[in-house]
Amino acid sequence: MIGLVDEREVRESLHHQGCAIRSIPSYVVHVSNFWICAPSGAPHKDVPGAMMDYRSWHGRGWCRLEEMVRVLTKLGDGRPLLIRQPLHAPPSLTVTDSLDRLVVHTQRRSAVLTGEYSCCRMGHCVTSADGTVNKIPCDKDIVRGVLEEVLEQTYELLREGFIADPEHVGDVWGCEFGRQSTDRSFSTYLRLSVLKPAILAQSVEPPDFVHEGWSKAFEELTSEDAEQYFQHYGLHWPQPASSMLLPAWEGNLPMLRYFIEKAGHSPACTNPPGLTPLICAARGGHPAICEYLCSLGPSHGVDTAHINQSTPGAGLCALIDAAMRGHADVIEVLLRHNADINIRRKNGKTALHVAVEEAHIECVLLLCASGSDLTATDSAGRTPAMLSSVSEISEFLNAKGANDRELVDAYRNRYRRATNEALGSPAFIGHQADAPDWRNEP
Numbered sequence: 001m002i003g004l005v006d007e008r009e010v011r012e013s014l015h016h017q018g019c020a021i022r023s024i025p026s027y028v029v030h031v032s033n034f035w036i037c038a039p040s041g042a043p044h045k046d047v048p049g050a051m052m053d054y055r056s057w058h059g060r061g062w063c064r065l066e067e068m069v070r071v072l073t074k075l076g077d078g079r080p081l082l083i084r085q086p087l088h089a090p091p092s093l094t095v096t097d098s099l100d101r102l103v104v105h106t107q108r109r110s111a112v113l114t115g116e117y118s119c120c121r122m123g124h125c126v127t128s129a130d131g132t133v134n135k136i137p138c139d140k141d142i143v144r145g146v147l148e149e150v151l152e153q154t155y156e157l158l159r160e161g162f163i164a165d166p167e168h169v170g171d172v173w174g175c176e177f178g179r180q181s182t183d184r185s186f187s188t189y190l191r192l193s194v195l196k197p198a199i200l201a202q203s204v205e206p207p208d209f210v211h212e213g214w215s216k217a218f219e220e221l222t223s224e225d226a227e228q229y230f231q232h233y234g235l236h237w238p239q240p241a242s243s244m245l246l247p248a249w250e251g252n253l254p255m256l257r258y259f260i261e262k263a264g265h266s267p268a269c270t271n272p273p274g275l276t277p278l279i280c281a282a283r284g285g286h287p288a289i290c291e292y293l294c295s296l297g298p299s300h301g302v303d304t305a306h307i308n309q310s311t312p313g314a315g316l317c318a319l320i321d322a323a324m325r326g327h328a329d330v331i332e333v334l335l336r337h338n339a340d341i342n343i344r345r346k347n348g349k350t351a352l353h354v355a356v357e358e359a360h361i362e363c364v365l366l367l368c369a370s371g372s373d374l375t376a377t378d379s380a381g382r383t384p385a386m387l388s389s390v391s392e393i394s395e396f397l398n399a400k401g402a403n404d405r406e407l408v409d410a411y412r413n414r415y416r417r418a419t420n421e422a423l424g425s426p427a428f429i430g431h432q433a434d435a436p437d438w439r440n441e442p
Contacts, residue, residue, distance in 0.1 A: 004129065008185065017139070024066055036063075058110070059116050065146065067146060074098070097216070108205070111200070117140060120140075124138060143287055155189065163234060190246075193232070241265035245271055270311075278294070278306060278309070283321045285325060294334070324354040324358055351367055356385070356387050
């Protein structure tokens with residue numbers, strides 16, 4: 001809109017812009033290939049001090065909408081190819097599974113509505129060439145409507161698929177894994193439902209389910225509410241103890257507390273692949289839920305070992321899953337409860353390896369500040385520094401940065417404050433009268 005002559009041209013441009021946003025689902029669903037060309041190494045003309053690359057492209061709300069609509073309309077069809085070629089370096093190719101990418105990269109910080117919008121950067125005003133200051137609406141209003149419509153259409157399509165399936169019976173994990181080789185509609189619906197708060201997130205902060213009106217307060221929950229909760233997923237109550245992995249992953253602390261404190265389920269229960277509620281909460285980026293689960297003791301049939309519990313297959317665990325998804329606030333909680341900072345997956349990677357690989361700079365700094373082993377090698381003999389494709393991380397790990405206590409402590413304190421704020425939310429306070437008050441600890 002910069003350079004428009006007068007108010008009339010501004011209004012006309014706004015109309016065309018709205019049409020462009022609303023057309024995104026139509027053109028995305030009709031394309032066979034979706035290419036993102038984001039040259040690296042050149043200064044970004046719209047963001048002072050930033051460089052053009054995939055990260056800067058994905059930082060923009062419009063671009064995030066395009067990618068999320070592709071995920072929702074294609075439903076895991078095809079594997080994304082991410083080709084990187086920094087200046088003066090050979091290209092590298094990464095091939096990821098579509099559903100794995102959905103689960104790893106769908107986080108509040110990468111949500112469509114938490115992206116960067118030019119209208120917000122300009123204060124929702126644009127000055128036309130004739131000197132008139134024109135107020136402009138926020139693009140998020142239109143984007144939100146488009147995103148919600150596509151998401152609901154996807155839900156409806158998937159529900160039609162699994163509700164009509166005569167084999168859609170039994171417990172949640174039986175439905176989840178029993179039909180993956182044929183009809184994956186329930187499996188996809190389950191993931192999208194769990195991720196819905198992140199997909200529609202308007203803030204990077206964890207949502208308060210009670211404040212948002214998504215759940216009753218814990219004290220008010222009954223078995224009827226639990227039944228309605230599973231009806232939302234197309235399932236019947238009762239469900240096995242491992243079903244409480246769902247509220248842990250989506251961030252529903254009141255419902256999780258119901259299963260543990262009223263239904264009597266163990267906080268250390270596992271689903272068939274070996275995931276625990278703590279691992280799922282770490283994946284979703286919910287520090288208050290992680291604090292709750294970590295603070296439970298023998299009275300609930302758990303000990304500190306469940307903090308480092310890993311799956312028998314790939315060796316997934318809470319700390320590494322949090323690092324992979326960029327949740328520094330969750331890492332802070334887990335380390336405070338004596339999580340093993342150098343725990344490894346079956347491929348030999350530590351939390352620092354995956355944080356570096358996914359370019360989560362804040363997590364890298366926090367892990368280094370807390371004593372992560374920079375010389376640890378994975379099963380292919382690679383140290384964390386060898387996995388970095390981001391110059392800032394490479395310079396930090398390869399230079400003296402890892403021993404720069406002033407720098408790393410500053411980041412550590414920053415994320416401790418963020419964690420403390422989450423622990424002070426109404427959703428968390430009062431969950432357990434005798435629990436230690438980590439907000440007042442030094």
